[in-house]
Amino acid sequence: FPPRIVNPVVTPVTDTLTDTTDTKEYAVQTAIPDQRKVARPRADALRNRERIVLAAREMFVEHGPDVPLDDVARRAGVGNATVYRNFPDRDALVREVVCSVMDRTARAAELALAETGDAFEALERFVHASADERISALCPMVASTFDQHHPDLEAARGRVERLVAEVMDRAKAAGQLRGDVGVGDLMIAAAQLSRPPAGTGCVNADRFVHRHLQLFLDGLRAPARSVLPGAAVTLEDLRRPCDQ
Numbered sequence: 001f002p003p004r005i006v007n008p009v010v011t012p013v014t015d016t017l018t019d020t021t022d023t024k025e026y027a028v029q030t031a032i033p034d035q036r037k038v039a040r041p042r043a044d045a046l047r048n049r050e051r052i053v054l055a056a057r058e059m060f061v062e063h064g065p066d067v068p069l070d071d072v073a074r075r076a077g078v079g080n081a082t083v084y085r086n087f088p089d090r091d092a093l094v095r096e097v098v099c100s101v102m103d104r105t106a107r108a109a110e111l112a113l114a115e116t117g118d119a120f121e122a123l124e125r126f127v128h129a130s131a132d133e134r135i136s137a138l139c140p141m142v143a144s145t146f147d148q149h150h151p152d153l154e155a156a157r158g159r160v161e162r163l164v165a166e167v168m169d170r171a172k173a174a175g176q177l178r179g180d181v182g183v184g185d186l187m188i189a190a191a192q193l194s195r196p197p198a199g200t201g202c203v204n205a206d207r208f209v210h211r212h213l214q215l216f217l218d219g220l221r222a223p224a225r226s227v228l229p230g231a232a233v234t235l236e237d238l239r240r241p242c243d244q
Contacts, residue, residue, distance in 0.1 A: 048082055049086050052073070052093070054076070056072045056076075056093055061138065069083055069090065069093070095152065101134065108126050109167055111126075113166055118174075119173075123177065168181075185233045188233060193212045194212075
């Protein structure tokens with residue numbers, strides 16, 4: 001039914017009270033339809049976002065994080081407005097790319113943990129898969145372009161670190177991984193061997209990456225043939241500032 005309209009003419013107190021009550025009742029009635037659920041993104045909008053992240057990942061690896069966002073839009077096959085609608089600034093896009101790569105790396109670790117065969121071979125496959133994700137080329141952007149303590153980034157990084165530790169612990173428990181290496185050792189060596197930094201010919205060096213990674217992995221096998229100097233590198237060591 002149409003709402004009852006309060007008569008603006010001054011009326012007796014009793015009539016005013018009645019009209020006010022009716023107005024309140026109408027306000028409550030009209031508020032209900034506005035309480036809608038938030039609409040889920042359309043499938044095409046989600047696909048566009050994924051295309052933007054993939055294109056940005058490729059271009060950040062090839063040219064570094066300062067690549068023009070208009071170029072990212074062209075490679076993704078979307079308009080400039082679509083990029084800015086999804087990512088209001090460069091930091092948001094770089095963070096999304098790094099988190100996306102970390103999530104894919106975490107899934108590779110989960111696959112390694114799900115394998116029931118040789119534990120060390122599962123570790124090897126995980127390390128090579130991580131190199132293919134170019135995580136080593138992208139992660140240095142975290143410290144140089146935006147807040148590395150952003151909740152999304154910390155959650156993605158924590159998940160990767162936990163899963164890598166589980167993959168390594170399983171190989172150690174099987175007696176296949178030497179016991180004097182830590183998660184930090186693996187992450188530092190894998191990062192150093194699978195890049196130069198983004199934008200410096202990193203794609204052309206791909207043919208060397210897996211060869212050098214395998215040489216490193218062979219050195220991790222137990223029994224150890226040498227004593228490593230110093231102590232195993234921990235995750236806390238990696239987070240400590242360089243001047244400490």
